Amino acid sequence: MKNKKTFGLILFIILFSYFLILMDNSIIFTSSLKISQDLKMNESTLSWVSNAYTITFGGFLLLAGRLGDLLGRKIxxxxxxxIFGxxxxxxxxxxxxxxMIIARAxxxxxxxxLAPTSLALLMDTYKGDLRVRAISYYGSTAGIGSSFGLILGGWLTSALSWRVGFLLNVPFSLLLIILTLVNVHQSDIKASKIDFLGSFLSVLISVLFVFGITVSNLFIIILSFILIILFILWEKKLTYALIPLELFKNKVRTGSYVARFAFMMAMLTYWFILPQIMQKMYHFSPLQSGLAFLPLTIVNFIAALFLPRLTRALGNSKVMILGQVILLTGMILSLVSQPEWGYFYAMVFQMMIIGLGQGWLLAPLTAAGVEEVSPELSGAASGLTNMMHQLGGPVGLSIVVLFSSNIVDLSAYYHLVMGFITAFLSVGLLVLIFTRTDNNKK
Known part of the structure; x- marks a missing residue:
């Protein structure tokens, strides 16, 4: 491959497709009330609008990532x-x-x-400094897309209809299909064998695990762990494994997977609780609660612009730890703040710190998840990176809901949830410290 000097349209295709799927995941939070009213859903049924999407997203990530390695990224x-459009x-x-629920699934x-294949396309297309910068933008897109989904969902629900947020995906998907046909070349990476049993087990395990966590069923959770052991034993035997276990031989990659899981345990819970507090305590509308995330989103975006330069100066591992420390600091400040102080004093400054930490953490975590991986395994590594991102959220949120569901007082509820969020991020920081490398990887 020639060493490209410019990104071209391929980076736009990658980032915009990733942005759409992440935005779609969070747009539900600020539009859920209107959806339940229009479709006459009770609280239990409404939760499955999000759960159905999460379960299939997490369940098919490993298989989808590996299929790109086996059959080619473009197709x-x-x-x-x-399918998305x-x-x-x-x-x-x-x-x-x-x-609604079937379509969301x-x-x-x-x-x-789209999630793992877009990252694998990035790895295939860019090398050197362009790859460092592209991964920075890709990782930042994860945070910005999720935050922007809250804003867009609130605005569209208030100004037009919750349906518009989903219908907009149709012309955007068509545009991306045309651009992909014209600009993306089919990869030459092929394989003669597909791990069908491993594929089936990966989907079954992920679906059972997320479903068990979602409905708080201990038997299903234990069953999923038993299947994980069987999956590992099966994968060890194969030279064409769905998830090659050599991905875990690199301690930086392994640490990034765990830290990303912990990050999403914290952040999905954070995105879940704050709109509730804003709407119940401050009487914000869906639009106002979405716009209230602007301090986080804007700082996140600005931080992403400086990230490539910071990574070149400090190295990926140090930037990861720096981002984690800043993010944890923002959450600790949120924990000690009193929601009764009002939005400006209790949330705005804290959100800015959180946005800075998130902006300097997600992209380095993404880079670490695919560090030193061979081209033929980039899809598998990308799938594993995205799976940790997708599965961490419902696990963290379910744990928090389990321990906080009986708390009526909003202030007590807020502090308990923020305590869990801080604990999740503390675990992530410890993992990153113990799996760091002193090399300044570019």
């Missing part, structure tokens, strides 16, 4: 765009709760294909 990426159309036109499959 798998196009398949993901088609078509299911978004059905979501936007839904007339019943059943139609299919949408999760499309997202599961």
């Amino acid at each position: 798998i990426f196009l398949l993901g765009l088609f 078509f299911s978004s159309l059905v979501v936007g036109l839904s007339t019943s709760s059943e139609m 299919v949408q999760g499959i499309g997202s599961a294909i």
Whole structure:
């Protein structure tokens, strides 16, 4: 491959597709009340609008990432765009709760294909400094897309309709399909064998695990852990494994997977609780609670602009730890703040610190997750990176809901949840410290 000097349209295709799927995941938080009213959903049914997407997204990530290695990135990426766009159309036109939930599950499959394949396309396309910068933008997109989804969901729900947020995906998906056909070349990486049993087990384990956590069923959770052991024993035997265990031989990669899982345990919980506090305690509208995340989103975006230069100066491992420390500091400040102080005093400054930490953490975590991986395994590494990102959220949120569901006082609820969030991020910091490297990887 020639060493590219400019990003070209491929980076736009990668980042915009990733942005859409992350934004779609968080847009539900500020539009859920209106969705439940329009489709006559109770609280339990409404939760499955998000859960159906999360379960299939997490369940198919490993398989989707590996299929890109085996069959070529371009064809798998196009398949993901088609599934995502078509299911978004059905979501936007839904007339019943059943139609909505099934469409969201299919949408999760499309997202599961796009997330790892987009990162693998990035690894295939860019080398050297361009790759460092591209990964920085990719990692930053994860935080910005999730935060922007809260804002967009609130605005569209208040100004137009919650349906518009999903229907917009249709023309965007068509645009990306056309751009991909013209600009992306099919990769030459092929394989003669596919790990069918490993593929089936990976989907079954992920679906059972997320479902068990979601419904707080201990038997299903234990069953998923038993299947994980069987999956590992099976994968050890194969030279064409779905998830090659050599990915875990690199301590930096392994640490990044665990830290990313802990990050999402914290952040999904954070994005879940704050709109509740804002709407119940401050009487914010969906639009106002979405716009209230602007301090975090803006600082996150600005931090991402300086990240490539910071990474060149300090190295990826040091920037990861710096980002984690700043993020943890912002959460500790949020923990000791009193929500009764009001939005400006209790949340704005804290959000800015959190946005800075998030902006300097996600991209280095992404880079560490694919560090020194061979081209033929980049899809598998990308799938594992994205799976940790997707599964961490529902696990953390379910743990918090389990221990906080009976608390009525909003202030007590806020502090308990923020305590859990701080604990999750503290674990992530310890993991990064113990798995760091002194090399200044570029």
